[in-house]
Each structure stands twice: as C-alpha cells, then as structure tokens.
Amino acid sequence: MTSDDNDVLLTDAAVADEFGDFLKHTYFDKITEVMYMETPVLVVNYNDILEYTENKGVELPSYFYDSADIPLTALKEATAMIIAGVDPGMKGLSPEIRIKNYDDAIPLRSISTAHTKKMIVVNAIISKVSEEKPFMTKSVYKCKECNNTQESPKNTYIKKCPSCEAENVMQLDIGLCSFSPFRNIVIQDLPEDLPAGQIPMNKSVRVFGSDLTAADICRPGSRIKLTAIVRLDYDKNTLEDIKANTDVLGILEPQSTGTTFSLILTANNIEALHSEDDSLTSKHQLTKEDIKKIESYKTRPDLNDILVASSAAHIFGNDYIKECLLLASVGANMSESDIKKRGDINILMVGNAGVAKSQLLLSTAKISPRSVYVSGRGSSGVGLTAAVVKDEKTGVMMLEAGACVLADLGLCIIDEFDKLKADNRSALHEVMEQQTCSIAKGGIVATLNARVSILAAANPLYGTYDSYKTLAENTGYPPSMISRFDFIFVMKDIVDDATDSAIAETILADDHHPPVDTLFLSKYIHYIKNKKHDPELTLEARHKIIDHYLALRRKAEKDKDGSVSAITVTARLVDTLKRVSIARARLLQKERVDKSDVQRVIFLLSKMYESFGIYIPDSETPDLAANVKEIQTINLGLLYGKPASKMNKKKVFFEYCDAITNEGKIDKIDIEQLIYTLVKSGKFVTRYDAEDTIADARRAGVLDQIQGNTYRYNRDMVKNGGSF
Numbered sequence: 119m120t121s122d123d124n125d126v127l128l129t130d131a132a133v134a135d136e137f138g139d140f141l142k143h144t145y146f147d148k149i150t151e152v153m154y155m156e157t158p159v160l161v162v163n164y165n166d167i168l169e170y171t172e173n174k175g176v177e178l179p180s181y182f183y184d185s186a187d188i189p190l191t192a193l194k195e196a197t198a199m200i201i202a203g204v205d206p207g208m209k210g211l212s213p214e215i216r217i218k219n220y221d222d223a224i225p226l227r228s229i230s231t232a233h234t235k236k237m238i239v240v241n242a243i244i245s246k247v248s249e250e251k252p253f254m255t256k257s258v259y260k261c262k263e264c265n266n267t268q269e270s271p272k273n274t275y276i277k278k279c280p281s282c283e284a285e286n287v288m289q290l291d292i293g294l295c296s297f298s299p300f301r302n303i304v305i306q307d308l309p310e311d312l313p314a315g316q317i318p319m320n321k322s323v324r325v326f327g328s329d330l331t332a333a334d335i336c337r338p339g340s341r342i343k344l345t346a347i348v349r350l351d352y353d354k355n356t357l358e359d360i361k362a363n364t365d366v367l368g369i370l371e372p373q374s375t376g377t378t379f380s381l382i383l384t385a386n387n388i389e390a391l392h393s394e395d396d397s398l399t400s401k402h403q404l405t406k407e408d409i410k411k412i413e414s415y416k417t418r419p420d421l422n423d424i425l426v427a428s429s430a431a432h433i434f435g436n437d438y439i440k441e442c443l444l445l446a447s448v449g450a451n452m453s454e455s456d457i458k459k460r461g462d463i464n465i466l467m468v469g470n471a472g473v474a475k476s477q478l479l480l481s482t483a484k485i486s487p488r489s490v491y492v493s494g495r496g497s498s499g500v501g502l503t504a505a506v507v508k509d510e511k512t513g514v515m516m517l518e519a520g521a522c523v524l525a526d527l528g529l530c531i532i533d534e535f536d537k538l539k540a541d542n543r544s545a546l547h548e549v550m551e552q553q554t555c556s557i558a559k560g561g562i563v564a565t566l567n568a569r570v571s572i573l574a575a576a577n578p579l580y581g582t583y584d585s586y587k588t589l590a591e592n593t594g595y596p597p598s599m600i601s602r603f604d605f606i607f608v609m610k611d612i613v614d615d616a617t618d619s620a621i622a623e624t625i626l627a628d629d630h631h632p633p634v635d636t637l638f639l640s641k642y643i644h645y646i647k648n649k650k651h652d653p654e655l656t657l658e659a660r661h662k663i664i665d666h667y668l669a670l671r672r673k674a675e676k677d678k679d680g681s682v683s684a685i686t687v688t689a690r691l692v693d694t695l696k697r698v699s700i701a702r703a704r705l706l707q708k709e710r711v712d713k714s715d716v717q718r719v720i721f722l723l724s725k726m727y728e729s730f731g732i733y734i735p736d737s738e739t740p741d742l743a744a745n746v747k748e749i750q751t752i753n754l755g756l757l758y759g760k761p762a763s764k765m766n767k768k769k770v771f772f773e774y775c776d777a778i779t780n781e782g783k784i785d786k787i788d789i790e791q792l793i794y795t796l797v798k799s800g801k802f803v804t805r806y807d808a809e810d811t812i813a814d815a816r817r818a819g820v821l822d823q824i825q826g827n828t829y830r831y832n833r834d835m836v837k838n839g840g841s842f
C-alpha cells in the first residue's frame with residue numbers, strides 16, 4: 119500500500135492533523151508522562167497506528183511506506199503541540215519519536231536504492247562503533263556588525279548578513295545552537311543468518327539522540343533490532359555534511375557532489391535482540407514438528423552415536439573429536455550459579471596438513487546456530503578481539519569488534535591458528551579466561567563481551583608433529599595458552615592401508631547416509647543451545663569427578679618421582695570435567711548429569727591424552743569424596759601433556775629391534791610385530807607413539823620397507839648415528 123492509492127494526497131499540515139488525532143486518542147497520557155523526563159522520548163508502537171487506522175478508517179501507515187520522514191515529522195510536531203497545550207511553559211519541547219514493532223525484519227543484503235526514504239527493520243550485529251560526538255541539529259549565526267541572529271536551515275555557512283547585508287560577518291553562536299549526541303555505527307549480518315562461507319554485509323548507520331547513542335546500546339558485538347530510514351549519501355561527504363535525521367528529501371545535503379552513492383541508514387530505534395527472537399530471524403527456524411522430533415530422540419539409548427555419526431559424515435573417523443566438537447557446540451550455561459564462570463568448551467586440534475582439521479571446523483560451523491569462522495592467515499586486520507580504527511570517511515575513531523566479540527554466546531572457529539600474529543594470540547588469553555576483551559586506545563576505553571567457545575586448528579610449528587616434544591614446543595604456544603583449552607587433540611597422518619582405503623571410500627561415496635541430516639542436526643543443536651537451565655550434577659557424578667581428579671593428582675605426583683613425568687594435573691581439570699559433563703547431559707537431553715556423563719568425559723580426555731602418547735588408566739579411584747567438600751571450591755588449574763624423553767625411547771627401540779632380529783642376523787622385521795612389542799614394553803604408551811619412532815627410523819634409513827609389513831633393519835645405520 120502506498121499513498122498513490124489514495125485519491126487525495128494530504129498536505130503536510132493535514133498529515134500532522136491526522137497524526138495529532140492519533141496521538142491525542144492513543145498517546146495523550148504517555149506524552150504527559152515523557153514530557154517532564156530528562157531525555158524526552160516517545161516510543162510509538164506501530165501496532166497502535168495499525169489498530170487506529172482500522173478503527174477510524176484513516177490511512178496512516180502508507181506514509182511510512184512512502185517517505186518515513188513525513189509521518190515522523192508529523193508525529194514530532196503533533197507531540198510538540200500537545201505538550202504546549204498541556205503546559206505552555208514547555209512550549210518548544212519536541213521529544214524524539216521512536217517507532218517500535220514497525221515491520222518484519224528484512225535481510226541486510228536486500229536493502230537497495232528502492233528502499234530510499236523508507237523505513238525498514240533489520241536484525242543485525244554491531245561490528246563498529248564510533249566515539250560519541252555532539253552533532254549540531256540547529257545552527258545559529260550571529261552578525262559581527264549588527265548582532266542580528268539567523269538560523270541556518272541546512273546547517274550550512276551563511277555568508278551574508280540578511281539584516282545589514284554585510285559579507286563575511288556571520289559567526290556561529292554556539293550558545294544558541296542545539297546539539298544531539300551522535301555516533302556512527304556499522305552493522306553486519308547476524309552470524310546465524312549468514313550462509314556458511316559468505317562474507318557478512320556491512321552497513322553504516324547514523325545514530326542520533328542520547329537514548330540511542332548510550333554506550334550500552336551502541337556496543338560492538340550487540341545484537342540489535344534496528345528500525346531505520348534508508349538514505350543515499352554522496353561518497354565524498356564528510357562528517358560536516360551529515361544532515362540531521364529530519365531530512366525530508368532522503369538524500370543528504372552534500373558540500374561537494376559526486377555521482378557515486380552509499381546506502382546508509384539513519385536509526386530511528388534500536389532494540390536489543392534477545393535470544394528468544396533468534397529463532398524468528400535465523401535460518402534454523404524450529405517448527406512444532408521439529409521440536410517434537412528433537413524431543414522424541416530423548417529416549418534413544420544410542421542418541422550419542424546417532425549424533426556423532428551424523429556430524430561431518432563426509433569425514434572418515436575422528437569420532438572422539440567429532441563428539442567433543444558437538445559438546446562444544448552445545449556447551450553449558452553455568453550462569454545461574456556463578457556469573458563469572460565460563461560454560462564454554464575450548465578445543466584445539468594440532469596436526470599435519472591434510473588431516474581434515476579444517477573440514478571438521480567447517481562442519482561444526484555449519485551446524486552451530488551462532489558461529490564466526492576466521493582463518494588465522496586472514497584475520498590480521500581487525501584481529502580476533504577488538505581494535506580501534508579511524509573511520510576514513512568521517513575521521514572519527516571507531517571501536518571495531520573482532521571475531522570473538524561478534525561470536526558472543528556462540529563459537530569462534532579459528533582455522534590456521536598457527537598463522538595468528540602473536541599479539542592476536544595474546545589477546546585471546548583474556549577472552550579464554552575472562553570471557554571479555556578490553557581495549558584502551560585512541561581515547562576509547564571499553565570492555566566487550568566475548569563469551570565464546572574457541573575451536574581452533576593449527577599446524578605444528580615445524581610442519582609435522584614431533585611426539586618427543588611437548589605441545590608447547592610443537593606449537594610454540596605458551597603453556598598458559600595451551601592450558602586454556604579443555605581438549606587438545608594431536609591428529610596424525612598415519613600411513614595405514616586399511617585406514618587409507620576407508621578414508622578414500624568415504625571421500626568417493628556419492629551420498630553419505632548419516633542417521634540424521636545436517637539440517638536436522640543443526641536444528642537439534644540450536645534447540646539444545648537455547649535451553650537456559652543446566653541439568654544438575656548428581657552426587658555420584660560429583661564424586662566421580664573428585665575421585666578422578668585425586669587419582670590423577672596422585673599419579674602425576676608418582677610420575678614426578680620416577681624418571682618420566684607424564685602429566686601436570688591441576689584443579690582446572692575439575693572445571694573441565696564439570697562443564698563438559700553438563701554439556702553432554704544437555705546434548706543428550708538428560709534431566710541430570712549422572713556418573714555415566716562424567717565417565718564418558720573422562721574417556722574422551724583419555725582419548726585426548728592418547729593422541730599425545732600418554733596413557734591414563736581409569737582405575738585406582740578410592741572414594742575420597744568425603745574428604746573434599748564442594749568441587750566448586752577447587753581453584754582453576756593447569757593440565758597439559760609432557761611426553762617422555764626422546765633418548766629413552768630411541769634406546770628402547772634399538773633394544774627391541776636387536777632382540778627381534780637376533781642382533782641383526784635376520785635383516786627382515788615385521789612392522790606389526792615391532793609395534794606390538796614396543797607398546798607391550800610399556801615405554802611406548804600407544805601405537806601412535808611407536809609409529810612415530812618408526813617413522814623417524816624410516817626417515818633416517820634405519821628401516822626400509824620391502825613389501826607390506828616387511829621391513830629391512832639396517833643395523834649399521836645405528837652405528838653411524840645419522841639424524842635419527
């Protein structure tokens with residue numbers, strides 16, 4: 119419906135009368151209420167306009183469709199008239215008019231020149247915010263010669279005095295001018311509205327008025343419902359050219375003209391977007407049938423297997439990692455007991471190129487309702503957290519949100535973590551520990567929320583992962599950063615015929631038939647993620663956590679006395695066990711976190727240690743729970759792997775090779791037998807561990823493949839030493 123449908127186009131005065139009647143009818147009490155407020159703002163519910171229109175048979179909404187400035191000006195003037203009528207002492211007061219519930223949100227990328235002058239609603243995330251500046255809404259010039267004052271309607275300089283006609287005598291009289299707080303903000307698509315792999319669309323928004331420019335509203339990372347008017351702006355304009363939001367023409371007055379324009383928005387209203395609204399905007403719209411189906415899975419005993427088998431079905435194996443990624447997608451809330459405690463699960467995958475790390479990350483991004491995917495190589499500019507940048511056009515300083523802030527309450531997925539610059543990585547420390555990121559630069563001081571799970575993939579520092587070195591040595595990350603990850607998996611490219619052919623078959627398969635499809639899985643995750651209440655831990659689950667922690671502490675202590683110090687265990691483990699167990703119970707839609715959840719998490723952790731070549735038995739767990747009060751009282755700590763020394767293993771390797779080949783008298787060696795013997799020796803804790811040494815031996819020429827599992831043992835190479 120446009121005003122063209124009306125036979126008579128009402129004049130501005132008539133429009134003001136129409137809206138005046140509406141306000142008197144519906145908003146009289148509200149106006150008398152807001153007029154005495156410090157910042158008078160009248161919020162008009164668009165539904166009230168629609169209702170009034172229906173009852174009175176007038177056509178008010180069409181004005182909004184045509185040129186939103188007309189009804190807004192009419193409402194503003196009518197409000198001022200009502201105020202002047204109620205209290206003549208308040209004459210001249212004209213509150214800002216904010217429109218609420220205007221229309222359904224449209225995608226940011228669909229805004230075009232066709233929307234110019236029209237009011238639109240978008241759901242978006244604020245990515246950049248400028249510092250607050252006073253914006254001149256009324257400029258008054260005073261003549262130096264005759265003291266005549268003159269208001270400049272377009273905020274432009276008046277050259278000639280209209281009274282004494284002298285030239286170059288007019289000066290701006292600041293005392294007579296009016297100012298409104300102004301900010302320039304940049305918004306972009308909500309991460310969940312963005313198709314995977316697409317770059318988000320940015321739009322510049324001008325925000326006027328202290329009610330909208332407040333720091334808690336204009337905050338990078340804030341998810342907002344923006345009601346705005348679309349305008350065209352000459353590309354060459356500067357801050358001085360920006361006209362007030364009452365510009366009826368739609369096109370802003372330029373000082374210098376050009377032929378290229380930018381579509382910009384002038385905010386009329388900004389409302390915080392709550393997570394309940396997300397399901398309305400997101401592509402993961404849940405129907406009643408969806409929810410019914412999701413809840414029907416609750417009773418499936420094989421639910422965990424179903425979910426794991428359905429995630430990244432095109433990638434062979436890595437089931438434990440897939441399971442951990444699912445748990446991270448869901449996370450825990452943890453907000454009710456302790457607001458400072460994080461509920462996020464951080465995962466790092468370290469491995470050689472070609473081990474499907476990136477594909478696992480991309481698949482996780484695809485099923486997670488709120489995730490931001492960045493590559494360490496590309497995220498150099500703004501970085502991961504926040505930056506202060508100068509806006510080229512207006513010259514004002516702007517606070518720009520990085521990936522972690524944009525992904526607030528979701529996943530920040532970082533590929534090529536090793537390519538991150540050191541300062542970017544160190545900025546991540548705060549995010550992973552405090553769930554915030556702070557910045558103080560260029561006069562801007564801010565702390566932004568970054569309640570995210572970090573899922574990262576990295577290549578080892580020197581190309582391949584060296585099992586004889588610690589994770590810190592392999593990655594170059596400080597232990598303090600490594601300890602922030604709940605799960606770290608070392609992924610190796612192990613040459614093995616059976617696995618290789620299975621991988622090849624998985625890749626070649628035309629259609630994968632996971633138990634549930636990706637769309638349903640993403641709906642499932644979305645549904646679980648939105649559940650605000652965490653299931654509680656049973657007493658048995660608590661005891662299991664404490665027992666495991668104490669057993670590991672004792673084992674670590676014991677190892678320290680011996681020759682090999684395998685692991686460092688601190689109370690951070692308790693926190694991890696609790697969070698991940700809660701996430702598991704959530705994922706499986708359980709009412710409570712029971713012992714089996716904790717056991718599964720312990721199992722997953724043991725799989726993680728195994729990937730490092732550390733074996734941790736889940737035994738010797740005497741019930742010491744009685745001696746420990748509440749698990750929450752245990753402080754955060756540190757846990758990360760530290761493999762045994764290289765020399766030790768090399769020596770063992772030769773001993774066993776010598777034994778198998780009878781001091782080299784038999785030159786052939788069966789590799790499977792060797793692996794079996796090495797692992798059985800106890801010095802090599804896993805098959806991976808033994809295979810690593812064998813790989814080194816092959817590189818050094820100590821072992822040569824003859825055929826299949828049969829290798830030649832070149833004992834002479836031992837004497838020569840070589841690089842092995």
Ligand SMILES: [Zn+2]
Pocket residue numbers: 261262263264265266279280281282283284287
């Ligand atoms: Zn004059």
